[in-house]
Each structure stands twice: as structure tokens, then as C-alpha cells.
Amino acid sequence: MANIRKIARRTFLIGSAAIAGGVAFGVYQLRKDAPNPLVAGAGEAVLTPFILLNQDGVTVIAPRAEMGQGVQTTLAALVAEEMDVAWADITVLHGPPAQAYYNQALLGIALPFRHYADTDFRHSLRQGIGQIGKLLHLQVTGGSTSMKDGYERMRHAGASAREALKLAAAAQLGVAASDLRTADSHVIAPDGTRIAYTALAEAVRDIDLPDVELRPRSEWKYLGKSMPRVDMLAKATGTAQFAGDVQIEGMQFATVRINPKRAGMVSYDDTAARTMDGVTAVIDLGDGIAVVASNTWLAMQAAQAVDIVWQDAAYPAETAGMMAAIAAAFDLEPNSTVRDDGDVTAAIEGTEIVAEYTVPFLAHATMEPMNATALFTGDRLEIWTGNQAPVMTRDKCAAVAGIAPEAVTVHTTLMGGGFGRRAETDYSVQATRIAAALPGTPIRMTWTREEDMRHDFYRPAAMARFRGVVADGAAQLIDGQIAAPSVFQQSSFRQMGQVPPGPDRAHVEGAADQPYGVPNFRITGHLADLAVPVGFWRSVAASFNGFFLDTFIDEMAHAAGTDPLQFRLALAEREHAPSAGVIRAVGEMCGWTGRNTRQYRARCGVLSFLRDRHRTGGRGRGHRARHPH
């Protein structure tokens, strides 16, 4: 791999995400192995930070959190594939907050490249920048990076564990490890003797993990196949544990009522709430109040009974004002011009089309409202929280509790939906503050649905202005401007207290990075100065940019009098042959004839999705295109 110091210096110039890591830390930290946070108990073996073996079976420690995307199943399958674990023998747990579980793929996606056309240099750069995630202890589930991050790492863990088990068995059997094979959670000797992995837990403890090559794809048993989800049984029988299912003796129930205008309080009067039978405490949180009571419903009723005068918002009171603030960003210098092919200012002959698009703020609206259960004992904090960022959660909770991060135990539970919302730490911090106000009392904090909708970090509202020129049935020019508040800047400020300079590539993803070869093609990103809280939401900017660009392309195809699929095919053929192949294949799969019947529209709806999957699939590593759920 290329020298990381050089890479860090280069990224200073071209990326924005990398800067925080590039300048803040010395190179030596990169070379130090992240310590294994797992400690083996009696009769147990810890084989890498991802595998725990004991008499009961194999437990895979998932570095990423399960919110329905099936990641625990997939990560376990990667381990099991190399380790030869019988699928039924696998248990999966979420790992503790730890550097060892850093996400090496997350920062790589912030680079301003067209991912469909990665070169070797760019690939190395992406990997190098990913290493900075290790410095930042970036244990985050998000950005559709879990498979990119775990695809080799989890298999390497499984392969090393398998070879270590063979060495342990070889010592017991008095044969060479190379004569042994493994299958169905057993080591098998040439004479047919089978030793269960569980029986080797004690012996394998002291064996150094060998570094071994990964198996070729042709030998795969699990990967690439549909595997039964490891969480299916618990979820179908009601035994799955979410953060709000935690029961602790002596527990009290809390809710919060925070300023919906995201500012502070002028004053509040909790007299009525305090007199309600069963209300234990009303706590001043600065930007709102928390009520602790003998049950959740009572806490919610009491919170409503508090008379609060809110401070005003730092943003316009009405949607029209917010949209005006976004539109004003079109007149500002662009923050990014990631795509600038040809010359969009040149006079091009043809039919000109213009369009303006607007999309609203969207809440994540997870099925399970924000919640967390916490117990503060004076010098330690234990918190059960469905979250996508355990290290950040631990550190922020430690700070408000006034204790060291090491004194915090974070249990990352299953999430009843995350979608990026649970990458935020606000709700865990609130539960901690309530628990810290009542030391020794376990607190289960639950938001109302209304609180959840009003206190999201929304998918930004956004606007786009497009100008295009078609001639001879083809696109000659696309000039698109995209205006919205920046998720990346707001989120960086929330998590790190600073806003990295440089272009915000994520703001234009789904538009600037599409494999369309238009002779004159520019996409500029304009960051709106608007304090409405925004965050990472289900593909983030691609959710609106894909709509903007491809709707405009439909307009162009219509103006050109060309079939929309053929129109796109021509653009993709100019730019990226594999993408053109995908468009062609999908056209064939859905029997596209160009006739605009309902059936064809529905069946061809997968088109842009498939293309997007291909784009994010990186270097053609066989990410299988799938039907959207």
C-alpha cells in the first residue's frame, strides 16, 4: 500500500472528509494494530476481534449494527464461509465500542471521484483514506459501507481462525495441519476422526493466528446465496431485544419534550406536572424538559402538562421561507463543481430545455421512536441503545455524565429502523442526562411519535435548476445546479465540533457521478445557509439528485423525440461500457419496447436502481444487482 503520510497530504487537497484525520494525528498510530477489545473467559478463545469460540459454539462479533438491513447475517456468512462453521451453529452479537471495529470504507466514499470509473490509483487512495477511519475510531454503520468494509476483513478473520483450529487439532492428533480439513464446525483428520471446534476452544487459545489466503469464489458455499437471517426467529416470535425492551428492577420511565424550534427555553412552569400522582422528577435539559414517572404513558402526559415558553428558531418559521433560503444558495459561488465536462457556457445549437425541481424535508420516521435505557451509578454508566455509532455514543454520553469513556458500557441493541437517524447521539445523551440526575435509578426513556417527527435530522429539502440542449436526438449539454443545506457540514460540526473545508462531494452524489457521457456536462453544488437540522437519511443526497437528474433526462429524451431507454443507453455508451451493458440487460429483462404502458413502466422501474448498484459496486467485484425491496 502507498505511504499513508503522502496519501494524507494529497487528500488534503482533494477531499474534505480526510482532513480531520490527516492533520490531527501522527502516522505511528496507523501502524499500531487496533487492540482487541474482547477478553477470553475460562474455556473460551478469542480469535480476532470478530470471533469468540467456547463450548457453546461460535459467536461472531459484528462490527456493524443491525437495523433490518441484514448485516449481522451477511457479516456472519463471511466469517462462516472461510471458517467452515455450520450455519445453525452461529450466534451473532454486536461488538462493544472499540477502535478494532472502525469502518475503513466510510471515508473513502467522500472522495470526489466517479466511482464507476475507479483507477488503481484512486482505489489505493480510497483504501488509504479508509485507514484514517481507524485513527478516528470510526465505528459507524452507514453510507452503505458495511459490505465494502467487511467483505475481506471478516473472511480473513474466519480463515485465520480455521487455520488456528487446524493447528490445535494437529497437535492433539499428532498429524500435520496440512493433512487436516474442516467442515461443519469440525476439524477432520485423514482417517475420518472429527474434532468439534467447540472441543478445541481451550487448545486454540494459545495459538498465534496464521495469516492465510482467502478461498477463491469457486469454492464458496454460503456467499452469493440467500441465507436464513440469524435474527429472523427472534423477530418472528417477539423475543428480539430492542432498547425499549430492557427491564431492570426499580426502573423508572422517562420522556422528553424538547423545543420543536430547536432552540432553548425562555421559561417553564412544571407545577401541574409535579403534582401528578406517580411523577418522580421534572428535569431541566436547557432546550426542553424530561419527565420521570412510574410508567411511560404517565411521563408523556406529564410532559404535556408542563407549560413551556420556547425560544424562537434560528431559521424561518415557515416552509416558504426555508425554500427561499435554499433558492438563495443558487446565487452563491458553488461549493463544488465535481462534474465539468466540455464547456457548458459554449453556444450549442439545438433545442433548449430548462426545469426547476423542489423536494421537501423528510423525517426518518423509524418504526421504533428514539429511545434508550440507562443506569448511572455515580462512577459508571451502562446504556442500552440501538445506535449506528457506538464509539461516538460512548464518548458523548461519558462527557455529559462527567466520567471517562472507559467507565461507560454501551449495549448496542437491535434497532427498529435506523436509516441514518440512529447515527446521531442526541437521544442516548438525553437518556444519560436523565439517568445522571437520578443516580442508582435505571431509566427507560421513550420519545413520543410526535417528538420523533419534530426532532429529526431531516433529509434536506433541496432544489435543482437544470438547463439542457438536445440536437439530433441526443443530449449535447446538461448544466445542473443543486442547492440544499449540507448534511456533511452539519453532521461534522455535530460530531467533531468543526466543519472540514473543501468540496462536499456527498451533496452532489447521484448527479455528478452518474455514468452519462454528455459532451458538455456540469453539476455544481450550492450549500444553503439554513439551520434546519439535517442528517444522513436513506442514501442521503442520491435520494433527491437521482430524481433531479434522471427526471431531467426524461424531459430531454421527450424533447429529442427519443425513447428514454435508448437515450440513456447512448449516453452511457459514451462514458462507461459496463453501465451501458446494465441498461441494455435491464431493457431486455423487462421486455422494454418503448411503449409507455403501465406494465412496462412498473417492470422497468428497477432500471435506475440497478445502475446505481453497479456504480457503487466499486471495482466490478461482483456485487449482485438486486430488485429493490
Add this chain to the structure above:
Amino acid sequence: MASVAMVVNGKSITREVEGRTLLVDFLRDDLRLTGTHVGCDTSQCGACVVHVNGQSVKACAMFAIEADGAEVATIEGQANKDGSLNVIQQAFQDHHGLQCGFCTPGMVMTAAALLKENPKPTEAEVRSYLEGNICRCTGYHNIVKAIMAASGQDVTAIAAE
């Protein structure tokens, strides 16, 4: 405080509760049957659907004392006697009818109520019956497919996975 007695998943129970205790909180916090979920507290999302005397109800819209003397069924009692999944639960597993799993208990209980009323529903009838149950992973397609399969119908025509 009031005394309530009911049969929950075939087991007789008696508890002292505050009159204002919702059935869903009673199930979750008093009986520790946390499979019944609360997504909205206002009877819109359907995550808290249970059966009371055979009728599907949203447990967040009913007091525990209103279920006094009733037979209550929750997701925890849905598996077969031998512990294996019942036909609806198994169909959810076979057809990938859940993702985050938070809506699943309500979906399974609603599906059970539907199939009792209408053992061979059409796809349109399934979708209509589920209008009080929200899924935010947007997995409706496979949920509908699972319920159709649980009714013993061929689901291969309901579009490929």
C-alpha cells in the same frame, strides 16, 4: 389500583394495576411480554396489535382493565406447541417478510386475524387488511407475499424476489 384477571397466551394471570394502564404497557411492563411493540401510541402504526377474545385490537388504544376477563393472545404465544414457528411466522421467514422486525409482531397478529376471517384472501384483500399496519423498511411486498403463502396459495406469480 384495580385488579385485573385475564388469560394471556393460555395462561391465567391476575395483577393489580392503575386504572389508567394501557393494555400494551400492561403486557410489556407488567407481564414482560415485550414482543408487542409501541410505534406511535395513537393506534396508527399497528406494531401493538394483539388479539382480545379473538379480535385483533391495537393494544395502545385499550386499557388493561377493559381486557379484564378476556383471552388475550400476543406474538409470544403464536408458535406451535412444540416451539416450532406457526404457519404465518414460518412464511415470514421463508419469504423474507421482515427486516428490522419492529412491525413484525403486529403484522403477524393482523395476518392471523385476516386468515381467520378470510382463509384465501386475494393480494388486494391482504393489502387492504394491512392498511392499519405500517412498515418503514418498506418491506410490504414480501409481507404480502408471506401472508399469501401462509394461506396456502401459490405466490410465484406475485413477482420475483
